[in-house]
Amino acid sequence: MKKLLSALLVSACLVGGASSAVAQDAPGKLPLDEAFDRLVIVPFDFHGKVFVSGEKTDILEPYDMVQKDGRVLVPIRLMGYLASEVDRGGGYWEVRWDQQRPNDVVLVNHGSGKTIRFTVNSRTMVVNGEPVAMDVAPQKVDGRIVLPLRSAAEALDKKIDWLDGLILLGDVSVDLQHPQTTAVKSPIKTQLTDARKPKDDATPLNPIARYGNATYYTKITYRDNGVTEELYRKPDGQKETKVQVPGTPAFSNAQVIGDELYYVTATNDGYELQALRFADRSSRKIVALEQWSPADGWLAGVMKLDNELYVNLHYGDLTMGAERLYKVEQGALKEVLGAKQIVDLTKDGEHIYFADFRFMGMAADNLYRLNAATGEKSLVGEEGFVYGIYRDVRDDGVSYGASGPLYVKDGYLYTLGFKEDDLRDRGAVYRIDPESGSQVELTSPAKQFWIVDDRIFYIDADTGHLKQVGLDGTGDRTLAARKVGSVQIFNGNLYYLTVTGGRFSHVGELYKYNIAGGQETKLSDKPASSFYAGTTGLYYVSRGYEPGLYKIDANGRNVALVNDDIAQAQMTDAGMMYTLVYKEGVFAAK
Secondary structure: OOOOOOOOOOOHHHHHOOOOOOOOOOOOEEOHHHHHHHEEEEEOOOOOEEEEOOEEEEOOOOOOOEEEOOEEEEEHHHHHHHHHHHOOOOOOEEEEEEOOEEEEEEEEEOOOOEEEEEEOOOOEEEEOOEEEEOOOOOEEEOOEEEEEHHHHHHHOOOEEEEEOOEEEEEOOEEOOOOHHHHHHHHHHHHHHOOOOOOOOOOOOEEEEEEEOOEEEEEEEEEEOOEEEEEEEEEEOOOOOEEOOOOOEEEEEEEEEEOOEEEEEEEEOOEEEEEEEEOOOOOEEEEEEOOOOOOOOEEEEEEEEEOOEEEEEEEEOOOOOOEEEEEEEEOOEEEEEEEEOOEEEEEEEOOEEEEEEOOOOOOOOOOEEEEEOOOOOEEEOOOOOEEEOEEEEEEOOEEEEEEOOOOEEEOOEEEEEEEEOOOOOOOOEEEEEOOOOOOEEEOOOOEEEEEEEOOEEEEEEOOOOOEEEEEOOOOOOEEEEOOOEEEEEEEOOEEEEEEEOOOOOOOOEEEEEEEOOOOEEEEOOOOOEOEEEEEOOEEEEEEOOOOOEEEEEOOOOOEEEEEOOOEEEEEEEOOEEEEEEOOOOOEEEEO
């Protein structure tokens, strides 16, 4: 990746066209560390790295930023990228350039219905047909059009600040003189001047499992005649060795259950589901996958219900394909049910409950009860309702997503549901009587929920707050009056990120809520992108200005296990596995 080089740095006052002398604790402005996950941060001395909504991002295209007459000018393609990221959630900004009109550039955002036209050497840009004056005109430098950053940001209705070689773009203004801003400025600049290139992913490594003191991972090699997948084992402090398995394996969507890895392989007898024992690296045949191959679809899941093994195979592509669930019985597959996409599946006695995500239409009436012994299938719930799905209705459209799980408790089924033909229905958690089909709405609008003992915990769809309610719908109250992102429940605690950024931001602060004590505690002191709670501890990944893998110790301290950029992280019963952005390998930490 080419280093992106700007001209000699002039003072921030000249570049910004305004003084940066802002009073400490300026009204309406935030310290940089608090605004960090709401900004796009670009350095003048551009090395192909930016911060987007709290995470460092590599831009692989060879762009040069330019400074002329005390102004920063940005290549049109880079401007399109920055515009899309700074306006994340507001639509993608398309860059249009026509050879017939080589001096004109148009930025178009179909999501917001906005069009901005720039013309080389013209100090007038046209925003949705209206002329707007600029203090500096677009230029051609080495045959490439560059746009004035300040004017482009203003046309996007975004705020822009200039801080000692950093450009801060977003919906919030930064208090440039605040001590908290000063404290994080240097770490941010250090990360953005990192000249390392992302590792070559020609042969990507994918963590699979951690067993004992060894890490298991796959290597994928792309060849002219297809894709080769291989499994490797690397004990701590030793060299890797290839794990020999029967046939030609396809480890994509392989699944760990207990101390075994279930995967598909091609043998002389056809495709089979095999299970590899980590203890001795031996593999055994589970069942032949007759009338199916990875060319037909993919392994959608392997699960155990009441200690019986079930296999979910997807046939066809994602759009037009479908799934079939099989039970492994006497070494053969016995078809149990079919669906467009199984949202979630649970078993209670002789009955299997599942929701069918029919995202191509006819979404309603999608909750079923199947008698596993007789094969008798019946609808559950009220007519016209969609279950197990979260529907997000916004001015810019409607989106759907699977939002299990299904719970069966004391003979009742608990799931999300909404009335399909009522777009005002935001959806809620319902308690359904499978026998009568009657249902009771238990919560305010909800997007996700969990049941622990006799309480329902859920994320309110309107506010994003974490709330709880009893199984009968009484005692509804707020536990965290902040926007909550991902949630995990472990060992009597709810762990969650509270997100302060925009609609598509998932960077936040890590909190714990103790269910028995009713006490909330903030845990992280770095912006967290993801977290993992398990038997070996609580971990989180930061991709901000102090990147790495952190562990919360028994005293609540944030201990850095890795001080580098994490690409992937995965929790196992034996600790964490991870890969790095700029270094080859699969690593372990505990």
